[in-house]
Amino acid sequence: MTESTPPTVRRIAINTGGGDAPGLNAVIRAATLAALREGWEVLGIRRGYMGLLEPEVDGEPGVMQLTANAVRGITHLGGTILGTTTRGNPFGLEVRQPDGTWGKVDRSDEIVECFRKREIDALIAIGGDGSLSIAHALYNKGLPVIGVPKTIDNDLSATDVTFGFQTAVEVATDAIGRLHSTAEAHQRVMVVQLMGRHTGWIALESGISGGADVILIPEIPYHVDRIAEKVRERDVQGRRFSIVVVAEGAQPADGVASYADASGRYGGIADRVAEQITEVTGKETRTLVLGHIQRGGEPIAYDRSLALRFGAAAVRCIREGSLGTMVALQGNRIRAVPLGDAVHDIKRVPADSELVMTARQLGISFGD
Structure with a gap:
């Protein structure tokens, strides 16, 4: 009223x-x-x-x-x-x-x-x-x-x-972009964890802008084998490195709860995804948790x-x-x-949104 x-x-x-x-x-x-x-x-x-x-x-x-x-x-x-x-x-x-x-x-x-x-x-x-x-x-x-x-x-x-959103996207995009050269030099898979407990807007926009190969968001449950397919596909093409961007609240398709501790703080999903990629592909992986850097600064x-x-x-x-x-x-x-x-509803990323369609047309995998 x-x-x-x-x-x-x-x-x-x-x-x-x-x-x-x-x-x-x-x-x-x-x-x-x-x-x-x-x-x-x-x-x-x-x-x-x-x-x-x-x-x-x-x-x-x-x-x-x-x-x-x-x-x-x-x-x-x-x-x-x-x-x-x-x-x-x-x-x-x-x-x-x-x-x-x-x-x-x-x-x-x-x-x-x-x-x-x-x-x-x-x-x-x-x-x-x-x-x-x-x-x-x-x-x-x-x-x-x-x-x-x-x-x-x-x-x-x-x-x-x-x-605050656009600044966070700018910071994340810069970080993702900087990982390309070191990932390519060592032929590694780099897994970048970004904020986003319930929605994947930061991961989606910065992942597209930063040139990620895989983007994992809460709205689209992922399969590890689909991520592995993308990594292997790039290897065959001579691109022996991959950038995986994951929102902290992303969930696997088997329905396992997001990676939150007893206090409700989210974390650890980058390590979990990196371990699984290594197990399935044998590729060396490294993780980066951007954390509160996304909130800080001008x-x-x-x-x-x-x-x-x-x-x-x-x-x-x-x-x-x-x-x-x-x-x-x-x-x-x-x-x-x-x-x-x-405050009645939160705004989630529609799985059929123009941004998601754009990412798919660019060859980005959502692990689905």
Whole structure:
């Protein structure tokens, strides 16, 4: 639901939650400057919502004043000046029990009360599907919220693109490209593991752009023998090396679960695939797990521009009273979409998409 009558706004807050992504600081800067031009006061909540529950940590206040000086020169910076956390869900915060064990407690009502006490009229919540689901739940408790989509996985269905994605693809493409010469020199198979628990957008786009021979994504279950066929095919053609790109959540066709540890962190699939390739083909293999390098560093120009547009649009939504929404890029325009719809489904790679068809026409194998 959105409000039809623009609210009286004096003070807003901004927070960043979940994994970091290139462009977060650009959103913060745009939203802050746009809000200041409206005559509003702007507060930054550190570490997601934890800054409200922990007023001070190591001498650092949990809430900071965002002024024009505070956001000067941060558009190009990676990370977030507000900090972030992946363990800050106020609906289920981990706490140590009296018996020494860990449990979860719902402190969401405290968050809403903190906003009321500070007389914050709206929150700009910058995050991915998890963070925005939390923001939507807080909106249902009465907290005025505008969401800004952030995820390098590009898996939010309501927006064509999320900021941070193109930078991650650029980083991954560069890494894949650099592996060609060393793989060819040693006649090895190089297996590159990229982020993508549930979707394969990064692996697909960077794999195509970087010249991969095999791309494994969660949406298309793979067979090891099909991967081996591609490796042998290249050997026959005199191309005695291969580049295999695998998303961390890719799954074999036998239905075995993705390679996640007890904490839910994904990893190890590159090693598993490399071992299997060696067993079947006898080829020497090496692995590279790109990991958090995909999240780090400066955002490319596209992500800076999109992040700035999102930040400014979020302020327009507050000014117009369009609360409980998320700003989204649809075509060449920024639109406000209901927050509940935005986090309802994740955007997966269609197996018959134009990108997949292009890859197949280029001779890239998906192991299927």
